[in-house]
Amino acid sequence: MTGINARLRLQRPDFLLDVDLQLPSQGVTALFGPSGCGKTTCLRAIAGLERTTGRVEVNGQPWQDDAAGLWLPTHKRQLGYVFQEASLFAHLNVRQNMEYGLRRLAPERRRVSLDQAVELLGLSAMLARMPHTLSGGERQRVAIARALAASPRLLLMDEPLAALDAARKAEVLPYLERLQRSLDIPMLYVSHSPDEVARLASHLVLLQAGHVKVQGPTAELMTRLDLPLSHGDTAAALVQAQVLAHDAHDHLLSVAFSGGRLHLIATQQYVAGEAVRLRVLARDVSLARTRATDSSILNLLPARITQLAEDSPGQMLVALDAAGTALLARITRRSCQQLALAVGDTVFAQVKGVALVD
Numbered sequence: 001m002t003g004i005n006a007r008l009r010l011q012r013p014d015f016l017l018d019v020d021l022q023l024p025s026q027g028v029t030a031l032f033g034p035s036g037c038g039k040t041t042c043l044r045a046i047a048g049l050e051r052t053t054g055r056v057e058v059n060g061q062p063w064q065d066d067a068a069g070l071w072l073p074t075h076k077r078q079l080g081y082v083f084q085e086a087s088l089f090a091h092l093n094v095r096q097n098m099e100y101g102l103r104r105l106a107p108e109r110r111r112v113s114l115d116q117a118v119e120l121l122g123l124s125a126m127l128a129r130m131p132h133t134l135s136g137g138e139r140q141r142v143a144i145a146r147a148l149a150a151s152p153r154l155l156l157m158d159e160p161l162a163a164l165d166a167a168r169k170a171e172v173l174p175y176l177e178r179l180q181r182s183l184d185i186p187m188l189y190v191s192h193s194p195d196e197v198a199r200l201a202s203h204l205v206l207l208q209a210g211h212v213k214v215q216g217p218t219a220e221l222m223t224r225l226d227l228p229l230s231h232g233d234t235a236a237a238l239v240q241a242q243v244l245a246h247d248a249h250d251h252l253l254s255v256a257f258s259g260g261r262l263h264l265i266a267t268q269q270y271v272a273g274e275a276v277r278l279r280v281l282a283r284d285v286s287l288a289r290t291r292a293t294d295s296s297i298l299n300l301l302p303a304r305i306t307q308l309a310e311d312s313p314g315q316m317l318v319a320l321d322a323a324g325t326a327l328l329a330r331i332t333r334r335s336c337q338q339l340a341l342a343v344g345d346t347v348f349a350q351v352k353g354v355a356l357v358d
Helices: 037-047 094-100 114-118 136-149 165-184 196-198 219-221 334-340
Strands: 006-013 015-023 026-034 053-058 062-064 077-080 154-158 185-192 203-208 211-217 236-247 253-258 262-265 275-281 285-290 301-310 313-324 326-330 345-353
Touching: 006 037, 015 037, 015 203, 015 211, 026 037, 026 196, 026 313, 037 077, 037 154, 077 136, 094 136, 094 154, 114 136, 114 165, 136 154, 136 165, 136 262, 165 196, 185 196, 185 211, 196 253, 196 326, 203 219, 203 345, 219 236, 236 326, 253 275, 262 301, 285 326, 301 326, 313 334, 326 334, 326 345
Parallel strands: 026 185, 026 203, 077 154, 154 185
Antiparallel strands: 006 015, 006 053, 053 062, 203 211, 236 253, 236 275, 253 262, 285 345, 301 313, 301 345, 313 326
16 A cells, blocks of 8 residues: 555653544655644654554555554664754764765665765755764755665654754745655654745645544645635635746746646746746735726636635635636725625735745
C-alpha cells in the first residue's frame, strides 16, 4: 500500500490525541493548526519519538502495528527529522555535520547523494565553515541537508522556520520549494503559518484539539469559508496555470488557467507551456458588476459567486468560481451591500496582485 497511514491515539491528563491520517506518498503534506492542537505530537509519534497506540505504515512498510506487536525504534525507521533549532554539532564543520548521518547507512540504501543535498540547499561555498559562523537560515539549510543525506523514506519537519526572522525565512523558503520539486521523498511539514502552507504544501491536514478537522488537497481547503485558512489577511487561493509568454522588457508573465488569463511580474525567465502554481490573496481581489475598460488592473476575470461569509468586523469574504477554479475576494460589507451581491451572481474579479509560489 502506498502513502503514509497513521492511526494514533495518546491520552494525557489534559489532552487526547486521536487521529487517522491518510496521506499521499509524494509531495509536501502540512500539519496545520493552532498551538497545542497536536501537530508536533503527531510528527513525533510517526518518528517513534512519542509512544502512542495504533499503527504507522509508510509506503507499505509498517513502522508500528500494536495488533501485531510490532514497534520499530526511531533509528530503524529510515526517516529524516528537522527540528525548529538546527542543533548542529558545534565541533564539526558543515561537511562533517552532513556526513555524520551517513555512518550507519549502507551504500546500497543511499538514495540522495551528499553532492545532491549540497546542490539542492546551496551549500557548496560553506562546506568548510563552522556552525558558529553561519546565519540562522544557513544553519537550518545545513540541518535539512544533513537529514536528506541519510536518504530517508520520509522527511519530517517540525516548524523549521519558526526560529527565523522574516529575512531568514525568505532566504530558506525557495530552497524548500526546490526540494518539493526535485525529490521523490514525501515530507510532513508542521506549521502554523498560512504563507508556508500555501507555498509548500500540496496536501493539508487541519488539526484541532488533538483531532483531524479535515484533510485533503491544499488548494481545495484554502478556499472553504467554513475553515480558518480562508479568513483573515492571509486568505488566498491557489491557482494551477500554464505559461503562455514572458515579456522580458516589461518583466510580465502571462499564464492561462481554467478561468482565463493572468498577468504578473516575474524577473525570472519562463518557458511557454511550463506549469506554475500561483497564489492570489483575497485582499488583492475586488469585484465589479461590469467589466472595467479604463483601469490599471490587468487581470479581469468573469466569475460566479458561490458563497458569502462575514470575516473581520466590517468585511466580507466572497467565494468565487472562475470556470472551475476557486478564488476568494475580501471586500467591505458596505461594498457588498452597495453592489447587492448574492450567491449565484455573475461578477468580474479584478485581481491586483498575483504571486508565483512554485
